[in-house]
């Protein structure tokens with residue numbers, strides 16, 4: 001079925017996507033984001049000159065995805081520092097802007113620690129130290145991305161020697177969430193470049209359609225064979241034997257190997273188990289949080305009800321807030337968790353830049369972390 005229905009085109013000639021960059025124009029530094037609420041309709045940049053603008057961008061999902069949220073948080077602290085704003089208050093605002101992706105707090109704390117460590121040398125030096133920490137996190141994420149792609153493809157090749165892989169993915173995990181080419185998507189892209197991707201099944205990912213709007217966009221840009229499906233069509237796809245592996249990212253991996261990721265990941269894991277299909281999580285070690293002991297301790301972000309009761313086109317006129325078309329009667333209540341938690345026993349493997357953990361155990365998760373901290 002994948003061969004029959006997949007969309008495939010030549011990779012387009014546009015330069016690689018850059019989700020975020022730091023710039024220093026004469027009137028002061030800014031963080032420039034590719035506004036993800038406008039994709040795929042248009043590639044529009046959002047220029048953030050202060051932390052409240054960055055926080056708005058984070059909360060409206062103009063910038064999103066765990067690794068990129070970490071990078072954004074770090075640059076946010078640097079932005080406040082270089083502009084001479086209250087750095088501690090800025091760090092708090094950023095850290096609290098979304099609760100689930102641990103990378104956000106990590107990025108903020110890394111830049112804040114660098115700022116504080118250099119404080120004795122004066123505020124200008126301290127601000128430069130925060131910026132250097134943000135740049136280092138950005139570079140480190142790009143390196144992690146290409147190493148995850150290598151480990152992930154090796155794992156798939158081991159499971160299916162010589163195979164043309166048919167991969168199902170959820171949400172968006174590509175260049176739009178990373179300093180490099182992403183997490184789960186980077187593995188699919190590596191398979192494509194190696195001539196071993198038979199098809200990428202892209203879940204649309206309700207309610208905000210990160211799959212339809214962003215993953216399909218990245219797949220098309222890279223000339224990958226992909227097919228979009230509604231989230232609730234995944235079951236019949238498994239039943240038809242059309243999925244070799246599920247590859248997803250993560251927002252937080254607890255010490256016991258529980259994985260928080262975009263809502264809809266857990267039902268895929270249950271389906272995968274029933275159909276004996278490997279369920280593989282691809283995430284940098286910066287997404288592992290040993291201080292969160294298990295899945296029950298992960299705070300899951302609850303988002304606004306209008307995201308479910310309305311459908312919003314990819315160009316929200318008011319920064320993503322309630323500009324959609326109603327699809328439910330007025331006054332309808334909605335349940336809208338942004339993430340769900342998959343227990344470790346449903347996860348076949350966790351692929352990180354430090355290698356692949358399979359089976360997933362708490363001891364193994366701790367070892368991966370220890371390895372990354374030796375570097």
Ligand code: MRU
Pocket residue numbers: 061064065066067101170171172173177182183184210248249250251261262263338
């Ligand atoms: O709400 P979002 O769009 O920020 O959610 C993103 C996801 O759930 C991704 O799958 C996750 O951050 C992993 S990205 C490498």
